[in-house]
Amino acid sequence: xxxxxxxxxxxxxxxxxxxxxxxxxxxxxxxxxxxxxxxxxxxxxxxxxxxxxxxxxxxxxxxxxxxxxxxxxxxxxxxxxxxxxxxxxxxxxxxxxxxxxxxxxxxxxxxxxxxxxxxxxxxxxxxxxxxxxxxxxxxxxxxxxxxxxxxxxxxxxxxxxxxxxxxxxxxxxxxxxxxxxxxxxxxxxxxxxxxxxxxxxxxxxxxxxxxxxxxxxxxxxxxxxxxxxxxxxxxxxxxxxxxxxxxxxxxxxxxxxxxxxxxxxxxxxxxxxxxxxxxxxxxxxxxxxxxxxxxxxxxxxxxxxxxxxxxxxxxxxxxxxxxxxxxxxxxxxxxxxxxxxxxxxxxxxxxxxxxxxxxxxxxxxxxxxxxxxxxxxxxxxxxxxx
Amino acid sequence: xxxxxxxxxxxxxxxxxxxxxxxxxxxxxxxxxxxxxxxxxxxxxxxxxxxxxxxxxxxxxxxxxxxxxxxxxxxxxxxxxxxxxxxxxxxxxxxxxxxxxxxxxxxxxxxxxxxxxxxxxxxxxxxxxxxxxxxxxxxxxxxxxxxxxxxxxxxxxxxxxxxxxxxxxxxxxxxxxxxxxxxxxxxxxxxxxxxxxxxxxxxxxxxxxxxxxxxxxxxxxxxxxxxxxxxxxxxxxxxxxxxxxxxxxxxxxxxxxxxxxxxxxxxxxxxxxxxxxxxxxxxxxxxxxxxxxxxxxxxxxxxxxxxxxxxxxxxxxxxxxxxxxxxxxxxxxxxxxxxxxxxxxxxxxxxxxxxxxxxxxxxxxxxxxxxxxxxxxxxxxxxxxx
Numbered sequence: 001x002x003x004x005x006x007x008x009x010x011x012x013x014x015x016x017x018x019x020x021x022x023x024x025x026x027x028x029x030x031x032x033x034x035x036x037x038x039x040x041x042x043x044x045x046x047x048x049x050x051x052x053x054x055x056x057x058x059x060x061x062x063x064x065x066x067x068x069x070x071x072x073x074x075x076x077x078x079x080x081x082x083x084x085x086x087x088x089x090x091x092x093x094x095x096x097x098x099x100x101x102x103x104x105x106x107x108x109x110x111x112x113x114x115x116x117x118x119x120x121x122x123x124x125x126x127x128x129x130x131x132x133x134x135x136x137x138x139x140x141x142x143x144x145x146x147x148x149x150x151x152x153x154x155x156x157x158x159x160x161x162x163x164x165x166x167x168x169x170x171x172x173x174x175x176x177x178x179x180x181x182x183x184x185x186x187x188x189x190x191x192x193x194x195x196x197x198x199x200x201x202x203x204x205x206x207x208x209x210x211x212x213x214x215x216x217x218x219x220x221x222x223x224x225x226x227x228x229x230x231x232x233x234x235x236x237x238x239x240x241x242x243x244x245x246x247x248x249x250x251x252x253x254x255x256x257x258x259x260x261x262x263x264x265x266x267x268x269x270x271x272x273x274x275x276x277x278x279x280x281x282x283x284x285x286x287x288x289x290x291x292x293x294x295x296x297x298x299x300x301x302x303x304x305x306x307x308x309x310x311x312x313x314x315x316x317x318x319x320x321x322x323x324x325x326x327x328x329x330x331x332x333x334x335x336x337x338x339x340x341x342x343x344x345x346x347x348x349x350x351x352x353x354x355x356x357x358x359x360x361x362x363x364x365x366x367x368x369x370x371x372x373x374x375x376x377x378x379x380x381x382x383x384x385x386x
Numbered sequence: 387x388x389x390x391x392x393x394x395x396x397x398x399x400x401x402x403x404x405x406x407x408x409x410x411x412x413x414x415x416x417x418x419x420x421x422x423x424x425x426x427x428x429x430x431x432x433x434x435x436x437x438x439x440x441x442x443x444x445x446x447x448x449x450x451x452x453x454x455x456x457x458x459x460x461x462x463x464x465x466x467x468x469x470x471x472x473x474x475x476x477x478x479x480x481x482x483x484x485x486x487x488x489x490x491x492x493x494x495x496x497x498x499x500x501x502x503x504x505x506x507x508x509x510x511x512x513x514x515x516x517x518x519x520x521x522x523x524x525x526x527x528x529x530x531x532x533x534x535x536x537x538x539x540x541x542x543x544x545x546x547x548x549x550x551x552x553x554x555x556x557x558x559x560x561x562x563x564x565x566x567x568x569x570x571x572x573x574x575x576x577x578x579x580x581x582x583x584x585x586x587x588x589x590x591x592x593x594x595x596x597x598x599x600x601x602x603x604x605x606x607x608x609x610x611x612x613x614x615x616x617x618x619x620x621x622x623x624x625x626x627x628x629x630x631x632x633x634x635x636x637x638x639x640x641x642x643x644x645x646x647x648x649x650x651x652x653x654x655x656x657x658x659x660x661x662x663x664x665x666x667x668x669x670x671x672x673x674x675x676x677x678x679x680x681x682x683x684x685x686x687x688x689x690x691x692x693x694x695x696x697x698x699x700x701x702x703x704x705x706x707x708x709x710x711x712x713x714x715x716x717x718x719x720x721x722x723x724x725x726x727x728x729x730x731x732x733x734x735x736x737x738x739x740x741x742x743x744x745x746x747x748x749x750x751x752x753x754x755x756x757x758x759x760x761x762x763x764x765x766x767x768x769x770x771x772x
Contacts, residue, residue, distance in 0.1 A: 020406030023429045026722025043409045294713035327680035336412025
């Protein structure tokens with residue numbers, strides 16, 4: 001037995017942030033990236049540029065690594081089955097991953113498991129949508145079952161006719177009631193092939209234009225009974241689906257508890273706080289899980305950690321902002337992705353840990369927004385200088 | 387202004403562990419490595435294989451990066467001066483670095499600054515050494531002024547005649563009294579070109595066969611007055627020498643305080659605990675300092691952190707030990723260097739943070755020694771099973 005090589009399909013920021021964990025564990029790290037200048041390709045020890053939908057490219061990549069995992073969920077399930085059939089270790093495997101790839105499959109499985117879904121329906125015609133809307137009340141949320149992310153593939157619609165365009169391209173759509181929620185929550189679990197699991201504290205998240213903007217860990221003021229229920233439920237899901245690696249369950253908090261929103265089977269934006277706020281980061285844990293190594297302690301290091309994304313705006317020169325941000329808050333932990341600036345694009349994030357959730361959130365917000373250029377007041381504590 | 391590229395000369399584990407900090411800050415990271423499979427070359431986004439004593443190789447490397455820093459202190463000072471003269475940013479610069487390269491220059495400067503040196507003499511003949519031995523008492527410690535590390539270039543001698551062999555190869559040697567010390571201490575400081583400084587807590591260290599084996603932060607039971615004096619002194623040294631980047635000052639603790647042992651102007655083994663035990667790791671801080679960015683908070687995250695090196699022994703299969711070590715202590719943070727096993731070689735280290743110095747040291751020792759194969763008892767708390 002010697003140090004194995006992990007192969008990550010996809011060169012985005014999630015693969016990029018796995019690299020330090022591989023370095024520390026001393027395992028090899030090889031990325032199959034979309035391009036030589038992708039986020040992860042800039043920092044990985046070994047990079048192959050190739051197309052994750054090309055089976056030949058995947059097979060050649062698989063031959064070079066000991067275990068395959070993912071930066072994203074866009075590899076066709078049939079390709080993953082072919083790799084497994086050829087004897088390659090694929091984590092998570094296609095039978096688990098399909099629940100993060102196909103939202104209708106996921107909804108059906110959540111029902112089977114007794115997890116709290118919003119009311120939903122599979123829609124194959126405008127009439128289906130009209131019936132569902134009449135039942136739960138318009139407007140409803142319409143989703144393409146596959147390929148959506150960060151608000152793409154999601155619409156709020158008020159009539160069956162609004163489904164026509166998508167139905168021309170998709171055999172079926174997912175319609176969901178618009179959940180009346182107080183806030184969004186997320187929880188991350190790691191599960192190894194041997195079946196060991198570890199759950200991080202439940203976090204509160206905030207989305208902006210369909211993109212994750214903030215997370216606070218643990219979720220401030222969360223009812224301990226609800227936290228226990230969510231923890232038990234995410235363990236049920238991870239076990240029943242045979243998840244390997246880390247999984248995020250995004251939720252809506254409701255007056256009677258919560259509803260499942262989405263699953264992601266990879267490190268997730270709502271888990272970035274763990275890099276600095278937990279004994280074991282989601283990236284290290286993911287690698288430990290896919291290697292079937294014993295998992296690390298998912299405990300929080302401090303009473304509160306906030307993560308705020310740097311979302312692209314007008315400001316092109318992000319580095320210059322460091323001279324303010326790092327001086328203003330010597331405890332702020334900046335994580336940038338090596339990406340060019342585009343409006344709304346996730347360019348990085350900032351973590352701040354401390355004793356008080358409001359305080360760490362305000363500090364992380366200031367740092368992230370100042371780097372992005374959307375907060376131009378260098379003295380956030382002094383409103384009069386704004 | 388855009389994200390700069392850091393160039394590190396030397397492909398050892400110190401450069402390797404800078405890579406995650408560069409990834410997080412979003413700055414470029416380019417290593418000039420001895421070989422394509424060196425410790426840092428395995429994980430760096432960009433690697434050039436070249437000889438750090440070859441000026442042409444250094445010049446070509448310098449042209450590709452925005453700032454030059456080091457994994458080791460073996461680049462000839464005249465080459466660094468040539469790079470500076472050509473307009474390249476070199477941190478630390480040769481005028482500072484010489485104090486970590488030449489132990490006689492360092493001793494002279496410590497005297498000038500009023501730092502507590504052991505008694506010492508520059509030796510150019512056996513008679514010089516006999517005179518020094520008569521003055522301070524044999525045995526004395528004899529050192530080659532340049533090129534020593536990890537116990538190499540150090541001898542304990544009892545007569546002038548024992549200097550003859552080295553004197554044939556070195557124009558001068560450094561003789562030092564053998565300090566009667568209770569334990570060894572070390573302190574790390576970061577200083578940026580703009581002059582900002584940050585000091586981590588003083589640590590206690592333990593050497594084994596001339597190699598750093600353990601460090602505990604902060605040094606248990608250290609007299610607060612002595613800690614303050616050491617902190618003030620290391621700031622004096624960093625400022626007077628114009629250090630840029632991080633510097634380690636190794637010391638002997640004595641009944642009346644301490645004596646300076648050595649200086650190192652780069653991340654240092656006695657600072658590895660900061661990766662998990664401090665808000666800002668020495669590797670991140672070093673990059674921030676050489677980029678002249680504001681420095682991060684050097685505070686400890688917990689009451690105690692222990693670092694224990696994995697020193698090579700007979701065991702070849704280090705990875706297999708993970709299945710015990712990571713299960714036994716889910717809080718242990720393992721850092722491996724991607725090196726082949728050789729007896730006594732530094733192959734990695736383990737950090738453990740917690741409330742109690744004795745406990746974290748015992749845990750880190752068990753993990754590191756079990757990986758190395760020198761501790762074969764999987765139940766360290768139960769002596770009866772050994």
